Amino acid sequence: MPATAPGYPPAAYDPAQPPAYDPGAPPSVRRGADASSITTLLLHLPLFLGSLLVIWLVSRLLPAGLDVVFVIAWLASGALMFHRPTERALARVMFKFREPTAAELARLRPLWDAVTRDAGIDGSRYDLWVEDSLEINASAAAGHIVSVTRTSLNGLPPEELAAVLAHELGHHVGGHAWSRLLGVWYAVPARFVMAVVKFFMRVVFSVASKGTSCVAAILTLLILAITITFALTFPPALALLAVPFLLAWAGRRGELRADRFAAEIGYGPRLHAVFTGWQEGGADDGHLQQGVAARLMSSHPPMHERIRALEPFATAPGGPAAPTGGLPS
Secondary structure, eight states: OOOOSTTOSOOOOOTTSOOOOOTTSOOOOOOOOOHHHHHHHHHTHHHHHHHHHHHHHHHTTSOTTHHHHHHHHHHHGGGGGGOHHHHHHHHHHTSOOBOOOHHHHHHHHHHHHHHHHHHTOOGGGSEEEEEOOSSOOEEEETTTEEEEEHHHHHHSOHHHHHHHHHHHHHHHHHTHHHHHHHHHHHTHHHHHHHHHHHHHHHHHHHHHHTSOHHHHHHHHHHHHHHHHHHHHHOGGGGGGGGHHHHHHHHHHHHHHHHHHHHIIIIIHHHHHHHHHHHHHTTTTHHHHHSOHHHHHTOSSOOHHHHHHHHGGGSSBTTBSOOOTTOOOO
8 A cells, every 4th residue: 555645655756846845844754665666566577587487387296185285375474575574584594684782772773763754654563683794784575574774773873874764664665575575485486597597508518618619609509599599489588688777777766765754754955965965975986987777787876966866855954853752862
C-alpha cells in the first residue's frame, strides 16, 4: 500500500515551485511500495522467470507430487524475507551485522525513537544493528533491519546521525529494502545457472587455447553463432542487457526518495548539512573520475544531486526545522 504522508511519493522537483513544507503538520506514514520499489520488482521479473524455469526443470527429477510441492515451496520462500528470525539470521550471516552493545544501544535507541516518533511509526518494529566498518554509512535491509557502522555511531554528531537514520527509515517506508532483497532472492537459481555456464565456457576456452588455434577459432565461431541465432529468434531478449543499468537507475531514484522522506518529517536541514559536509570532504571526487558506464551502474546519485534535491527543505519558514520528537543533547 503506498505511503500516505503528504507529498510522498514525491513529484518531480520544479525549481520554480518548491514543494510545500509545513514542519508543524503531524505526519501520517504507512509502509508501502513506491515507484522505485515497483520498478525494481518489475526489472527482476526476467530473472524470476528464469529461476522459475530452473526450479521447474529440477522438479521434474522428483517423484510425482513432490515436484509440485517443491515449486510451491520455492515460490512461497520469499515470505521468509519478512520473517523476523530469518531476518536476524540474514543480518548476521549475509550482511555481517552484529547486535549493538548496551552502550551503543543507549546512543542509538533514543535517536531512532525520535525519528520514528516524528514519522508517526512504531520504531520498536525494527531491529537496530551495528556494522564493524571504518566507513561512515548506514543501511536498511529486508523488512525490519536498520544498521549503522561503528564509525557513524561514534563519529557523527547526534543530530547528523538522526538525519541519516531518517533516510534509512525512508527506505523502509518506500519498500526499497524488501523489494531489492526479494528480487535478489528469487534470482538466485537463474544466477547460479549463469555462473555455471560462464565457468564451463572459461574451462572450454582454456582447454582450447592449449590446443591448436583452429580449435579455438571453431569454438569461438560456434558460440558467436549460437548467440546471434538466439538474438534473432528472441529480439526482446536483447533488452535484458539494459536491466543492470535500469536497476542502478531505480536505486538512485530510491535514494532520492528516501532523502525526501527524511526531509518531509523534519530532517531536511540536517540531512542537507550532512551531505554538504560530505561533499566538501570530497565525496564526489570519485564520481567525477568515473567513466560513463560506471556512473550509469552506480546505485547512489552524486552528492551534489542529492544536495540540490534537498535545497527546498534546507530551511523551514522561521528558521531550521526541528523534529517534534526531540533529540538527546
